[in-house]
Amino acid sequence: MTGRDLFGVVFRVAGLVLVMYALWNLWFAFFQLVGMAGPKDFNLAWYFAFGVPALVVGLYFLRGAPHLLRFSYPDRRDGSNGTVA
Numbered sequence: 001m002t003g004r005d006l007f008g009v010v011f012r013v014a015g016l017v018l019v020m021y022a023l024w025n026l027w028f029a030f031f032q033l034v035g036m037a038g039p040k041d042f043n044l045a046w047y048f049a050f051g052v053p054a055l056v057v058g059l060y061f062l063r064g065a066p067h068l069l070r071f072s073y074p075d076r077r078d079g080s081n082g083t084v085a
Contacts, residue, residue: 004073008064015061022054 029047 004069007072008069011061011065011068015058015063015065018054018058018061022051022058025051026055 025047029044029051032042032044032047
């Protein structure tokens with residue numbers, strides 16, 4: 001396993017954690033919105049304001065974050081294929 005592969009695995013694990021946390025926030029906000037759970041003295045918009053962008057970023061990380069991976073490990077331009085002999 002190369003460093004690039006390991007970096008991709010780290011991004012995917014971080015994405016999974018972020019998606020799970022975002023879904024928890026959105027799930028709680030949904031149940032608060034319909035009046036099924038929790039206290040009534042909080043700002044519901046905060047749960048949606050964090051949950052939606054965190055879900056988008058988490059899904060991007062789960063897909064492997066190709067732009068960040070390409071930025072961190074650029075392709076070699078010297079003509080070699082990057083394999084180790």
